[in-house]
Amino acid sequence: GAGVSQSPSNKVTEKGKDVELRCDPISGHTALYWYRQSLGQGLEFLIYFQGNSAPDKSGLPSDRFSAERTGESVSTLTIQRTQQEDSAVYLCASSLGATLGTDTQYFGPGTRLTVL
Amino acid sequence: AQSVTQLDSHVSVSEGTPVLLRCNYSSSYSPSLFWYVQHPNKGLQLLLKYTSAATLVKGINGFEAEFKKSETSFHLTKPSAHMSDAAEYFCVVSFSGYSTLTFGKGTMLLVSP
Numbered sequence: 001g002a003g004v005s006q007s008p009s010n011k012v013t014e015k016g017k018d019v020e021l022r023c024d025p026i027s028g029h030t031a032l033y034w035y036r037q038s039l040g041q042g043l044e045f046l047i048y049f050q051g052n053s054a055p056d057k058s059g060l061p062s063d064r065f066s067a068e069r070t071g072e073s074v075s076t077l078t079i080q081r082t083q084q085e086d087s088a089v090y091l092c093a094s095s096l097g098a099t100l101g102t103d104t105q106y107f108g109p110g111t112r113l114t115v116l
Numbered sequence: 117a118q119s120v121t122q123l124d125s126h127v128s129v130s131e132g133t134p135v136l137l138r139c140n141y142s143s144s145y146s147p148s149l150f151w152y153v154q155h156p157n158k159g160l161q162l163l164l165k166y167t168s169a170a171t172l173v174k175g176i177n178g179f180e181a182e183f184k185k186s187e188t189s190f191h192l193t194k195p196s197a198h199m200s201d202a203a204e205y206f207c208v209v210s211f212s213g214y215s216t217l218t219f220g221k222g223t224m225l226l227v228s229p
Contacts, residue, residue, distance in 0.1 A: 004159070033217075043206065043219035059216070091160065102148045102167045102210070105217065107160040 002026070004108035006092050012114045013082055021077045021111045025094030030072050033095075033105060036061075038088035046090075049075060050097050082115045089113070118143040120209050122220035130228050135179075135194040137223045139207030142188065149190040150208040150217075151181055160206065166190065177201070202227045 005024045013019050025032050034046040045059040049069040060066075064082075069075040079086055089110040095103035123138040141147060151163040164175025171183040181192045190207060207220040 035217075042221045045216045045218075048216075056216075093160075102165075104150075104162050104165060106162070107152075109157075109159040 004092055004094050004106055006090075006108040006111050008111060009109065010112045010114075012116065014116050015084060016081055018078065018080045019082055019113065021079075021090050021113070023075045023077070023092030023094075023108060025073070025075070025092070026106055028072075029094035029096055029106075031095045031097035031103065031105075032069055032075050033093040034067055034075070034077050035091040035093065036088045037091055037110070041088075043091070046077070079113075082113075084115045087113055087115045118147065118209050118211065118218050120207050120218055120220040122205075122207050122223045124223050125221065126224045126226065128226040128228065129197045131199055132196050135192070135197045135201065135225065137192040137205050137207075137225065139190045139192065139220060140188055141190060141207075141209045143209060143211070145211055147209045147211055149181075149183060150210070151175065151179070151190075151192050152206045152208060153203045154206065154222075155203045163192070163205075197225075197227050199227050199229065201225060 007022045030051045032049045037043045047067045048056040064080045067077045089112050091110045092108045093105040095105045119142045121140045149166040152160040153163050154160050163179050164173045166173045166183045174180045179194045181190050183190050204222045204224050206222050208217050210217045
């Protein structure tokens with residue numbers, strides 16, 4: 001079956017602009033996660049969605065970052081007023097959500113964001 | 117607090133020789149541990165995971181890892197490296213009931229002919 005897909009694969013934007021990144025999880029996966037991968041910081045957790053529960057936003061670095069998910073489908077990560085330090089690869093993952101913390105997370109190919 | 121330390125940022129081996137990628141973790145509770153691999157310009161792929169069952173875990177592509185609680189280690193091994201194994205490897209820790217995965221900094225495996 002299809003894996004996790006993300007779009008766009010690459011995004012170049014100017015400082016101060018807003019960007020939206022999209023994630024399509026594996027069908028039937030109730031849990032969805034966003035991560036950021038950058039040279040200096042490695043892989044960082046950003047936000048987690050599980051079904052209709054309130055999302056875990058504990059990893060979002062600032063209030064310029066937000067994410068939405070409609071039910072158990074597509075999620076969008078929005079970065080407002082982008083800064084150069086936002087340049088990174090943004091990874092999305094999904095899992096069955098049956099056992100939080102031990103579920104296998106399946107990752108998408110990522111969106112490479114470059115802020116000029 | 118939980119943390120993961122990958123002891124080597126780069127490991128170089130020759131094709132056909134054994135691979136050892138080292139990982140130590142720190143946690144107050146029984147963790148789940150994972151190894152993921154990332155090939156250039158590709159997403160992360162799960163190699164194997166430990167979730168409190170057998171301490172020796174076998175994964176895909178001939179990789180295995182052993183959970184050693186006394187040493188707080190979860191080293192990844194493979195008896196014989198293949199050129200296609202060249203990639204970046206991440207050791208990851210999490211806990212049941214918590215959403216956060218904590219990633220190590222990664223180890224780049226280089227395989228020479």
